[in-house]
Amino acid sequence: MLKSCKPGQKGKIIDISHVSHLVRRRLLDLGITEGSEVCVKCVMPFGGPIMLECCGQCVGIRRKEAVQMEVARI
Numbered sequence: 001m002l003k004s005c006k007p008g009q010k011g012k013i014i015d016i017s018h019v020s021h022l023v024r025r026r027l028l029d030l031g032i033t034e035g036s037e038v039c040v041k042c043v044m045p046f047g048g049p050i051m052l053e054c055c056g057q058c059v060g061i062r063r064k065e066a067v068q069m070e071v072a073r074i
Contacts, residue, residue, distance in 0.1 A: 002066040005040045012037050015070035023065050031055040
């Protein structure tokens, strides 16, 4: 799960099929697809978003969606 990654850890996205259709479409528009390599930049406190770096850009992902994304650590 993406939620279990700590700041500074890198991973490869394995599965985003459990994420809602609208969020999945937005991720695809940003270039975040299955097979993409991501790096967790920071985890915001109090249930806030998780900041990812992918394809040279930073993206905030809600924890609700992060729980549904399958990531393999590199």
